[in-house]
Amino acid sequence: MNQYFDTHCHLDFDCFDGDRAGLLSRCKALGIQRFLIPATRFSVMEKLETLVSCHQGVYIAAGIHPFFVDKTSLSDLSLLSEYLKTSNLIGSKLIALGEMGLDKFCSNDFGLQKEVFSRQLEMASRLSLPVIIHNRKCDQAVLDLLDYFNVNKGVVHGFSGSYEIANEFRKRGFYIGLGGVISWENANKVRQMVTRLGLTQVVIETDAPDMSPEWLKGKRNTPETVIKVVALLAELLQLPVTTVADTVYRNSCNLFGLDGLGQDV
Numbered sequence: 001m002n003q004y005f006d007t008h009c010h011l012d013f014d015c016f017d018g019d020r021a022g023l024l025s026r027c028k029a030l031g032i033q034r035f036l037i038p039a040t041r042f043s044v045m046e047k048l049e050t051l052v053s054c055h056q057g058v059y060i061a062a063g064i065h066p067f068f069v070d071k072t073s074l075s076d077l078s079l080l081s082e083y084l085k086t087s088n089l090i091g092s093k094l095i096a097l098g099e100m101g102l103d104k105f106c107s108n109d110f111g112l113q114k115e116v117f118s119r120q121l122e123m124a125s126r127l128s129l130p131v132i133i134h135n136r137k138c139d140q141a142v143l144d145l146l147d148y149f150n151v152n153k154g155v156v157h158g159f160s161g162s163y164e165i166a167n168e169f170r171k172r173g174f175y176i177g178l179g180g181v182i183s184w185e186n187a188n189k190v191r192q193m194v195t196r197l198g199l200t201q202v203v204i205e206t207d208a209p210d211m212s213p214e215w216l217k218g219k220r221n222t223p224e225t226v227i228k229v230v231a232l233l234a235e236l237l238q239l240p241v242t243t244v245a246d247t248v249y250r251n252s253c254n255l256f257g258l259d260g261l262g263q264d265v
């Protein structure tokens with residue numbers, strides 16, 4: 001059976017409270033072994049830690065999402081920095097910082113978004129942890145900050161930009177996070193870009209409960225959809241599903257410094 005790693009799913013969200021355990025065991029029966037849950041703000045860390053202790057194969061990241069940047073973010077950054085000094089999960093279960101980044105479509109103060117993002121990049125650089133980047137319409141600003149803080153490991157989450165921009169990220173050691181968007185009816189440009197990308201530094205993620213694939217439009221997305229997304233990617237690349245599944249699983253483990261055996265405790 002193929003192994004899968006959903007490198008970006010918000011399983012801490014309330015919409016999973018009713019059936020999280022059942023969903024995770026369904027996923028594991030399908031070969032989906034590992035799940036990375038990015039944080040959206042500091043206050044969720046307690047819930048993320050609980051999920052780690054209750055469920056095998058669950059990994060977490062710590063960070064502040066641009067959607068949640070507000071006047072409390074500066075004090076949250078201090079809390080985050082303190083937390084990272086004492087957490088005993090770093091490197092074992094806490095395997096990245098994020099999700100963090102810049103979003104031009106979001107109404108939160110852009111200067112503040114930049115500051116919150118920068119401070120997190122500084123922490124990632126200090127701790128040598130990969131980062132999970134949320135980027136909408138801010139390619140150059142994000143690339144400049146990665147260079148400035150010398151951050152060279154991470155993933156550009158939910159990528160749907162150009163092949164050239166993907167390569168700018170790959171050149172800097174970053175991975176490209178692909179998900180349900182490749183199945184969207186109107187996403188021909190994304191499919192063309194993905195076909196050129198190949199599998200180098202590519203990982204698969206769902207962003208559940210959001211970014212639902214075409215066949216779930218308007219409904220809750222879950223990590224179960226990685227299987228069909230990988231199959232679709234295999235079709236686009238004209239490669240066997242097993243080759244694609246193995247490669248993106250290995251890519252994900254490499255990116256986050258985990259062994260590729262899929263044996264989780």
Ligand SMILES: [Zn+2]
Nearest residue numbers: 008038099207
């Ligand atoms: Zn997300």
